[in-house]
Amino acid sequence: MNVTALFVALGAAICLWFFLVRRLRTKPWIEKGLIDLEDGAVGLPAERVGLWVFLAVVTSLFSLFTIMYAERSTFPDWRPLPDPQVLWINTIFLVLGSVTFQRARSAANHDNLAGVKTNLTAGGVFTIVFLVGQVLAWRQMSASGYFLATNPANTFFYLITGLHGLHLLGGLWVWAKTTTRVWRGLDSFNVNQIASVRLSVQLCSVYWHFLLLIWLGLFYLLSST
Amino acid sequence: MAYVAIADRDHEQHQHDPQTFITKYIWSQDHKVIAIQYGLTAIAVGILGMVLSSLFRLQIGFPDTFSFITPEQYYQYVTLHGMIMVIYLLTALFLGGFGNYLIPLMCGSRDMVFPFMNMLSYWAFLLSVLILISSFFVPGGPTGAGWTLYPPQAIADGTPGSGGGIALMLLSLVVFIVAFTMGGLNYVTTVLQARCRGMTLMRMPLSIWGIFVATILGLLAFPALLVAGVMLLLDRVLGTSFFMPEMLTMGEESEHSGGSPILFQHLFWFFGHPEVYIVALPAFGMVSDVLATHARKNIFGYRMMVWAIVAIGALSFIVWAHHMYVSGMNPYFGFFFATTTLIIAVPTALKVYNWVLTLWRGDLRLTVPMMFAIGFIFTFTHGGLTGLFLGNVTVDLPLSDTYFVIGHFHMVMGVSPILVLFACIYHWYPKMTGRMFNNTLGKWHFWLTLLGTYAVYLPMHYLGFLGVPRRYYAYGTTDFIPESAQSLNAGITVAAIIVAASQIIFVFNMVWSLFRGEKASGNPWGATTLEWQTPDTPAKHGNWGDKLPEVHRWAYDYSVPGEARDFTPQTEPPHQGVVVGRDHGVHH
Numbered sequence: 012m013n014v015t016a017l018f019v020a021l022g023a024a025i026c027l028w029f030f031l032v033r034r035l036r037t038k039p040w041i042e043k044g045l046i047d048l049e050d051g052a053v054g055l056p057a058e059r060v061g062l063w064v065f066l067a068v069v070t071s072l073f074s075l076f077t078i079m080y081a082e083r084s085t086f087p088d089w090r091p092l093p094d095p096q097v098l099w100i101n102t103i104f105l106v107l108g109s110v111t112f113q114r115a116r117s118a119a120n121h122d123n124l125a126g127v128k129t130n131l132t133a134g135g136v137f138t139i140v141f142l143v144g145q146v147l148a149w150r151q152m153s154a155s156g157y158f159l160a161t162n163p164a165n166t167f168f169y170l171i172t173g174l175h176g177l178h179l180l181g182g183l184w185v186w187a188k189t190t191t192r193v194w195r196g197l198d199s200f201n202v203n204q205i206a207s208v209r210l211s212v213q214l215c216s217v218y219w220h221f222l223l224l225i226w227l228g229l230f231y232l233l234s235s236t
Numbered sequence: 237m238a239y240v241a242i243a244d245r246d247h248e249q250h251q252h253d254p255q256t257f258i259t260k261y262i263w264s265q266d267h268k269v270i271a272i273q274y275g276l277t278a279i280a281v282g283i284l285g286m287v288l289s290s291l292f293r294l295q296i297g298f299p300d301t302f303s304f305i306t307p308e309q310y311y312q313y314v315t316l317h318g319m320i321m322v323i324y325l326l327t328a329l330f331l332g333g334f335g336n337y338l339i340p341l342m343c344g345s346r347d348m349v350f351p352f353m354n355m356l357s358y359w360a361f362l363l364s365v366l367i368l369i370s371s372f373f374v375p376g377g378p379t380g381a382g383w384t385l386y387p388p389q390a391i392a393d394g395t396p397g398s399g400g401g402i403a404l405m406l407l408s409l410v411v412f413i414v415a416f417t418m419g420g421l422n423y424v425t426t427v428l429q430a431r432c433r434g435m436t437l438m439r440m441p442l443s444i445w446g447i448f449v450a451t452i453l454g455l456l457a458f459p460a461l462l463v464a465g466v467m468l469l470l471d472r473v474l475g476t477s478f479f480m481p482e483m484l485t486m487g488e489e490s491e492h493s494g495g496s497p498i499l500f501q502h503l504f505w506f507f508g509h510p511e512v513y514i515v516a517l518p519a520f521g522m523v524s525d526v527l528a529t530h531a532r533k534n535i536f537g538y539r540m541m542v543w544a545i546v547a548i549g550a551l552s553f554i555v556w557a558h559h560m561y562v563s564g565m566n567p568y569f570g571f572f573f574a575t576t577t578l579i580i581a582v583p584t585a586l587k588v589y590n591w592v593l594t595l596w597r598g599d600l601r602l603t604v605p606m607m608f609a610i611g612f613i614f615t616f617t618h619g620g621l622t623g624l625f626l627g628n629v630t631v632d633l634p635l636s637d638t639y640f641v642i643g644h645f646h647m648v649m650g651v652s653p654i655l656v657l658f659a660c661i662y663h664w665y666p667k668m669t670g671r672m673f674n675n676t677l678g679k680w681h682f683w684l685t686l687l688g689t690y691a692v693y694l695p696m697h698y699l700g701f702l703g704v705p706r707r708y709y710a711y712g713t714t715d716f717i718p719e720s721a722q723s724l725n726a727g728i729t730v731a732a733i734i735v736a737a738s739q740i741i742f743v744f745n746m747v748w749s750l751f752r753g754e755k756a757s758g759n760p761w762g763a764t765t766l767e768w769q770t771p772d773t774p775a776k777h778g779n780w781g782d783k784l785p786e787v788h789r790w791a792y793d794y795s796v797p798g799e800a801r802d803f804t805p806q807t808e809p810p811h812q813g814v815v816v817g818r819d820h821g822v823h824h
Contacts, residue, residue, distance in 0.1 A: 016506065017554060020550075020553040020554050023456070023550070023553070024550040024553075037436070037438045038539070039436070039438040039439050039538065039539075039789075039790035040534065040538065040790055040792070042789075042790075043788060043789050043810035044434075044788050044789075044809065044810050045433060045434045045786055045787070045788055045809075046434055046436055046439075047433070047434075048431065048433070048434075048435070048436060055429070057349035057350070057425055057426075057429045057430065060425045060428055060429050061349065061350060061421050061422075061425040064420075064421050064424050064425060064455065065417075065421055067455065067456065068417055068420075068421075068455045068456070068459060071455070071456045071457075071459045071460075072459035072462065072463065075459055075460050075463045075503065075506075076463055079463060079467070079478075079499060079503070082496075082499060083478065083495075083496070083499065086494055086495075086496065087494070088477070088493060088494030089494075159474055159476065160474050160475045160476045160477075163476065163477055163478060163494070163495070166470060166474075166476040166477075166478065170466070170467075170470070
């Protein structure tokens with residue numbers, strides 16, 4: 012576990028290095044006068060930068076859970092779970108969700124508001140189906156006697172899937188706000204509003220792809236033991 | 237160009253000034269009001285932490301005297317004191333308080349980029365504090381597990397507060413982490429995103445660098461505490477076995493089996509060590525600005541200082557197991573962590589040299605903030621040097637469970653950051669309130685605090701060498717602890733209570749000056765950074781009036797030869813006839 016954590020830290024250090032090394036070489040005590048800001052982040056929308064920072068936090072969170080899972084699973088009392096088949100179906104729905112969000116994004120880039128409307132709605136619905144499927148998986152597990160506290164493998168299963176679901180729910184809240192806006196004012200949008208909807212759809216799609224990746228990682232993790 | 241777009245958008249926001257008392261001061265989205273809300277809440281809960289420490293010091297100094305302090309209460313006070321000071325006072329005041337106040341003002345923006353989330357952050361923080369306080373009122377009282385909350389004893393029956401107390405503690409931490417994440421996203425994004433024109437990264441004052449890197453550390457490290465907290469909460473509430481091994485408690489077999497307490501320790505310290513720097517880095521940054529301003533000299537080695545902050549931040553993630561030498565580990569791990577611990581001393585020592593060199597041949601103004609800042613250099617050096625001892629496995633093992641460790645970490649991450657906080661509160665008080673504080677009271681506060689804390693913590697190192705163990709409620713008759721150690725303990729307690737009482741001077745000064753203090757000018761210290769150049773003091777909503785500032789120079793143009801004044805604000809354009817260029821520097 013220490014080694015894994017070390018690699019994570021090392022990776023972070025290297026990224027930081029590349030990000031900063033160029034800028035930190037300047038000599039601010041010599042340069043006078045206005046300098047236009049060169050750093051890439053300044054041109055981006057704040058929401059986008061904020062989202063990526065948040066994704067870094069989420070990555071940290073799930074990596075730590077993964078490390079804990081891997082470590083705890085080496086203990087002798089670990090009783091692996093059978094993988095509920097419904098998880099495969101759920102995964103398909105989450106993939107569909109991600110695909111439709113991507114389609115909504117490209118529709119938004121082409122100012123195709125009808126396309127945004129359809130795909131955005133479908134993406135959310137697929138995600139809701141995924142979440143319902145996850146709850147079904149929980150029910151199947153507990154119906155066959157794998158209760159939360161019986162074994163750490165079970166606890167991890169409920170905990171990790173629950174946490175992932177919680178993150179999706181947060182995404183759905185933003186999705187609901189965006190979708191409502193799209194449905195309400197589809198015909199009367201001015202240029203700024205279209206730009207703002209486009210940004211929301213973009214960020215939603217990034218978040219969904221990210222949570223899909225996390226889910227695939229977790230699914231692999233859960234079925235690997 | 238990008239910054240124009242941002243400025244425009246900020247201007248739009250600026251039009252919606254809050255009107256009513258409630259939107260202005262209660263449900264405020266203004267970073268300055270949120271900063272003060274954060275600050276006052278943190279100070280209030282910090283006073284509680286200080287009172288708790290006085291109470292348990294009474295027990296240690298004068299055992300068998302105060303019957304109202306039972307062993308259970310003693311442990312509860314110790315635990316809550318630690319947790320409150322580290323998380324709810326230091327983290328919240330540095331990042332939630334000063335981070336909120338300084339980032340937009342020093343970077344030249346109108347507000348944080350996500351003001352609504354910023355407001356939520358404060359209210360979630362307040363909620364976490366209320367949950368923490370509520371644990372005093374549940375049956376069994378608050379947790380007495382020690383601030384590290386190590387399982388199994390943290391949740392085993394028999395530990396004070398192992399029922400509702402520990403559950404509320406963990407819940408409060410989870411809420412705090414959510415609050416911190418919302419705030420932290422704001423701080424990082426605002427620094428990356430909303431700096432005014434001309435404010436390049438390398439023109440930012442070191443305060444912002446410290447707060448920025450510390451926030452990144454917090455965002456990446458707090459999830460570890462969240463994971464640990466959630467898993468421990470499940471172990472407690474639902475009877476799972478993440479961390480809980482098979483064991484007998486109170487003569488009965490527990491419901492847990494197979495868990496690993498060491499896992500918790502790794503998680504906890506993977507958060508816990510960066511946490512030291514989450515507190516220290518903002519302190520490093522802000523003390524640099526206070527020193528440069530009151531020494532009328534540019535900070536020595538600015539670029540080195542930035543590098544050091546970044547390097548310390550990166551290294552702080554690979555030293556955590558030095559808190560766990562006594563838990564036992566593979567000797568190679570011990571070797572590794574001892575090495576990284578000593579390596580992190582290099583950038584840290586470099587910063588200390590640079591502070592001292594900043595003072596060297598400066599035009600020192602011994603104002604109250606300056607005195608606190610210089611005091612910090614002393615306490616931090618002392619605390620840092622004992623850290624070098626404890627970083628070595630063989631030295632740590634005999635000293636780890638003694639008062640030496642208490643002396644070390646209180647010096648390095650208790651007293652030192654607190655001195656910086658005082659320096660900063662005095663330094664920015666005129667800008668926050670528009671009034672000057674009382675100088676005489678400030679100096680009394682400084683000397684009582686500095687000498688008092690030395691009287692408290694220096695003897696503890698000696699107690700540690702004697703082998704006096706920490707955490708004990710009372711020592712009884714123990715052969716290896718001489719009678720004199722007990723007298724020393726009594727002396728420490730007296731000093732601690734004097735220090736605690738002298739904080740009344742500080743609180744009185746702050747409150748009294750708010751109404752009766754001399755009116756402050758916009759830039760009473762003659763400082764260069766942007767927050768002193770606002771059109772109004774205290775700065776109004778939107779900070780800059782109609783026009784955002786533009787930055788023409790770095791933050792440390794003090795006593796520049798040939799200038800009329802001994803400071804040149806960052807907003808001042810270069811003189812006529814100076815050729816401006818990034819590659820060629822300045823040519824006359």
